[in-house]
Every structure is written in structure tokens, then in C-alpha cells.
Amino acid sequence: MSNRQFDPSLIAVRQCGPKVLVMDKVTGRSVYVPGSKKRHLSLLHESGSGLTPEAKAARDLVIRELSDSGLGILSQPRFQTLNTLILKLTASCNYSCSYCYDFTGSNEQRYMDTHVALDALRQSLEICDGHLQVIFHGGEPFLAFELIRRIVSYGKEMASAAGKKIMFNGQTNLSLLTDDSVSFSEDNNIFWGFSLDGDALLNDASRKTKNGAGTHKRFLDAVRKFPRFVKQCGVKATITSVNHGSLLEMSHYFRSLGVKGWDWSLFQDAGRGKCKPFNYDAGILCASWNDLFDKVLEG
Numbered sequence: 317m318s319n320r321q322f323d324p325s326l327i328a329v330r331q332c333g334p335k336v337l338v339m340d341k342v343t344g345r346s347v348y349v350p351g352s353k354k355r356h357l358s359l360l361h362e363s364g365s366g367l368t369p370e371a372k373a374a375r376d377l378v379i380r381e382l383s384d385s386g387l388g389i390l391s392q393p394r395f396q397t398l399n400t401l402i403l404k405l406t407a408s409c410n411y412s413c414s415y416c417y418d419f420t421g422s423n424e425q426r427y428m429d430t431h432v433a434l435d436a437l438r439q440s441l442e443i444c445d446g447h448l449q450v451i452f453h454g455g456e457p458f459l460a461f462e463l464i465r466r467i468v469s470y471g472k473e474m475a476s477a478a479g480k481k482i483m484f485n486g487q488t489n490l491s492l493l494t495d496d497s498v499s500f501s502e503d504n505n506i507f508w509g510f511s512l513d514g515d516a517l518l519n520d521a522s523r524k525t526k527n528g529a530g531t532h533k534r535f536l537d538a539v540r541k542f543p544r545f546v547k548q549c550g551v552k553a554t555i556t557s558v559n560h561g562s563l564l565e566m567s568h569y570f571r572s573l574g575v576k577g578w579d580w581s582l583f584q585d586a587g588r589g590k591c592k593p594f595n596y597d598a599g600i601l602c603a604s605w606n607d608l609f610d611k612v613l614e615g
């Protein structure tokens with residue numbers, strides 16, 4: 317059992333069919349417990365003094381089980397030193413997704429200044445503790461491919477001189493890949509994730525080109541031209557009102573693509589998405605997650 321203090325205010329409880337989902341509000345870590353334990357969970361907020369010996373024992377057992385699963389205990393800060401540098405290389409993108417949080421309405425092409433990028437990299441390498449992860453972000457980072465080339469070559473040189481390790485990764489929509497950028501990424505072990513919200517129907521509802529066409533076809537073009545590269549990537553989906561109930565279908569689809577892994581982020585009410593109805597429904601999302609989770613448990 318963890319010897320750190322258990323804090324019941326960190327715990328959220330939600331009934332999901334016959335089971336109860338218990339979640340840590342800070343870390344997002346979660347476990348399912350049988351519905352029969354819901355009564356014991358309700359004792360978490362009780363002080364031991366007002367409980368019968370049986371109720372106190374049941375409450376202590378639940379606390380021990382949750383603590384052992386890493387829930388309800390304030391963790392120590394995981395990292396004491398800088399280990400990650402996120403470089404937002406550009407605020408521009410060749411796509412125009414309906415929910416894009418990065419949309420400003422300006423047509424101005426905005427890129428990070430090369431000196432700023434290299435300076436940030438130098439300073440980060442100076443203060444990091446032996447290992448630095450650099451993340452290329454946008455907009456669409458491949459619009460700034462020459463800047464990526466400079467950063468990677470400078471970063472590797474600096475890291476090697478300082479005896480430190482450096483890794484590069486980034487997030488892309490895959491639409492601007494060239495033979496050159498793909499082989500550069502492979503040669504330099506840059507790990508890319510790509511954005512896709514599911515199959516053509518789910519994806520194209522929100523992820524669009526500037527003339528309003530769906531972008532799934534462009535994704536398939538990338539798969540056709542650079543199959544090995546795409547399979548080495550992870551996929552990241554944005555969860556919106558369009559796909560919140562389709563996690564299982566999405567997982568099947570992503571699995572059929574043979575990509576390395578699947579992650580998602582929740583829609584943010586910002587930028588272009590601010591005035592449109594993209595907000596996911598937490599109840600539908602939980603039901604969809606349960607569906608997916610049950611299938612995973614079934615194997």
C-alpha cells in the first residue's frame with residue numbers, strides 16, 4: 317500500500333451499468349469496481365470515528381485498493397528538471413478543420429523565427445538533465461520543414477557536444493509529405509503522430525480543406541505513397557459531438573490501418589470551434605468508452 321496520504325476529494329465516481337467507474341480527478345487514472353462496492357465508496361468521505369467497526373474496515377479496504385491502484389494520492393512532481401521543449405513552428409495550416417483551436421481569422425502566414433527556435437533549443441539543452449524531447453507543433457509543422465531541418469541538425473550537434481540525448485517528434489496532418497521530408501524524418505528518427513478522427517464519414521465531418529472538402533482522401537493518398545512511414549506514426553483523434561459515441565468503431569478502423577498507437581484529445585471550445593456545436597457529451601463518451609473497454613477485456 318502507498319504510504320502517501322489518501323485524499324477522497326480527488327476521487328470521482330460514476331455508475332456504468334453493473335460496474336462503477338472510479339477516477340482520479342487529477343491524473344485521470346481510473347479503475348472499475350463491482351457495483352456492490354458503491355456503498356463502500358460512499359464511506360470515503362466519512363471520518364473513521366462515526367463508523368461501525370465493519371464499515372470502517374470496508375472503507376479502509378477500499379482506500380487501500382484505490383491507493384494501490386494509484387488513485388486518490390497526490391503524486392510527487394514527476395520531473396524536477398526540464399525534459400521537453402514544444403516548438404510551435406507555425407500558426408498556419410493548409411487545412412481548415414471546422415473545430416481548429418488554432419484558427420485566428422488572419423490570413424497572415426506566421427512562422428517561428430529561426431533564431432528564437434535555435435535559442436530555445438540551446439537553452440533547453442543547457443538546463444535539461446541529460447535528456448531532451450523536442451516536439452514540433454503547429455498549425456501544420458511540415459509547412460516549416462526547412463526550419464525542422466535546421467533545428468534537428470543544430471540540436472543533434474549541440475546534444476552530442478554536451479553529452480546529452482535528444483529526441484524529436486511532432487504532430488502533422490500528413491498532407492504535405494514529400495520523399496525528402498519522409499526520408500529526413502526516418503533518417504533522424506523523428507516520431508510523428510497524425511491527426512485523423514476516424515473513417516471517412518467521421519473524419520470528414522470536421523476535418524476539411526480550405527474549400528470545405530473532406531480530408532480523408534488526402535490521408536489515403538499519404539498511406540498509398542508512404543505506407544511504411546504512416547505505419548510508424550501514432551494517430552491522434554479529436555473527440556467531438558461527431559465521434560463521441562464511436563470509440564469502438566474508431567479503434568477497429570485505426571487497428572485496420574496498422575498504425576503504432578491511438579490517442580485522443582477532447583475538443584476544446586476555442587478558435588474556430590468556439591461558435592460551433594462540437595462539444596462532446598460526457599455521458600455518451602463514457603458509454604462509448606465502456607463499450608470499448610469491455611471489448612478489450614473480452615480480447
Ligand code: SF4
Nearest residue numbers: 409411412413416455
Ligand atoms: S490540421 Fe486542422 S486542426 Fe490541425 S492545425 Fe490544421 S486546421 Fe487546425
